[in-house]
Amino acid sequence: MSEKTINYERLKRGGFLRQKQKEDLFSMRLRVVGGQLTSDQLRALADASEKYGKGEVHITARQGLEISYVPFDDTEDLLDELQERDVHQGTCGPRVRGVVACQGNLICPRGLIDAQDIAKKIDEKYFAMELPGKFKFAVTGCPASCMKAQENDLGVMGGLEPKWVEDDCTYCGLCQTGCPVDAIKVEDEALYYDRDKCILCGQCLLICPTDAWIRSKEGYTIYVGGKVGKQPRLAVKLTELVDENTLFGIIERSVEFFKKEASSGERFGDTIRRVGFEEFKGFVLE
Ligand code: SF4
Ligand code: SF4
Ligand code: SF4
Incomplete structure (x- = not known):
């Protein structure tokens, strides 16, 4: 022995x-x-x-x-x-874990953000940072959420708000068929868009043959407090379509909040719940 x-x-x-x-x-x-x-x-x-x-x-x-x-x-x-040979150790325990990401808009036709670039930037700043508990980031290129943004402590998702250009529309109805959440209705020579239902996936822009849907706003949607494991819980949406500077400001404040408020071994979502979502939101979005 x-x-x-x-x-x-x-x-x-x-x-x-x-x-x-x-x-x-x-x-x-x-x-x-x-x-x-x-x-x-x-x-x-x-x-x-x-x-x-x-x-x-x-x-x-x-x-x-x-x-x-x-x-x-x-x-x-x-x-x-x-x-x-440029291969480095990973980490475990109460630290920031490896950042996961999908291919994003460099490869995937549905991608709305450069998920790889955002993942690298998060990794460079936070990888293996010691925190009260483990902390997992995920970056996913669009609301299809292949990288499961809602199952991580902090999930970043690409999003796009569409805008309809009436003069370019032929009322073919393809966007109604392709919208995954029935946010578009085409009737005779009229089109109705329901912003409340829209999940900001940008499919209508890909589908429309006459480019009658254009980009109105795009950016990063942020989810917080998700986890899987013995007691899984989906993350909640904190904010949507923010720019990159705002995204990294929110990430920094979220990590600060976790450092300041979390008990040993606690997950981010549990800290947010204990302290209160509105108080957390006020802290990170101020
Ligand atoms: S989340 Fe969107 S961008 Fe990323 S791989 Fe899935 S479909 Fe493509
Ligand atoms: S797909 Fe384009 S052209 Fe067809 S109804 Fe929708 S917006 Fe109009
Ligand atoms: S962005 Fe997606 S959810 Fe919104 S209207 Fe277009 S297809 Fe529907």
């Missing part, structure tokens, strides 16, 4: 998770931003998993990657080798 003492807290901060096996085996979580890796990074992972693990890489539920079966004595070497 090994005589050495393992500093598990240090390992945990760095994204190492001790495995269930009796030997000193660790699973190493890696830092992945928005699920994006280069081919060089993938080659580095393949090499490291063969050299130090079992030649396997596990994809986690939040776009993370883990190399498992790494003996304790090899952890430092593994870390050094990966860092040299």
Whole structure:
């Protein structure tokens, strides 16, 4: 049996998770931003998993990657080798976790924001920041919410408010058929748009053959307080279609609020509930 003492807290901060096996085996979580890796990074992972693990890489539920079966004595070497090849440790515990994001408007035809860029900016500023509890960000390119903005402590979603240009409309009815929430009604030579029903998805702009729907406003919609796990709860919408500066101001204030008000181990949504949504809203939107 090994005589050495393992500093598990240090390992945990760095994204190492001790495995269930009796030997000193660790699973190493890696830092992945928005699920994006280069081919060089993938080659580095393949090499490291063969050299130090079992030649396997596990994809986690939040776009993370883990190399498992790494003996304790090899952890430092593994870390050094990966860092040299631009692959870095992930994190766990009461910290800001890896930021997840979809492809956004660089790739996806429905994308309304550059989700990857926003994810990188959040990661650069907040990744692994120590907080009273874990804190998860998600960035999703449009209200389809493939990245599940509503299941995270703070979710960012692209949005677009459409505007109808009467002179360009032929009343073909395609936008009525394509709107996912029945916010458009076309009758004879009339079109009705219900802003209260509209979820800001921008589908009508994609569908209309005559460009009779145009952009009125676009930006970032912010959800707060979501989580999954043993007691799941969907996030609530804090504000919609803000610009990038306002988005990052709200993120900063949200993190400040969490630092100031949260009890140890608490999730953001629980803190908001305990303190009161209106008080929280006043603090972050002031
Ligand atoms: S959330 Fe929207 S932009 Fe992102 S992948 Fe899904 S459909 Fe595309
Ligand atoms: S799809 Fe365009 S042209 Fe057809 S009804 Fe809608 S706005 Fe008018
Ligand atoms: S933006 Fe989406 S929800 Fe709103 S009217 Fe257009 S298709 Fe419907």
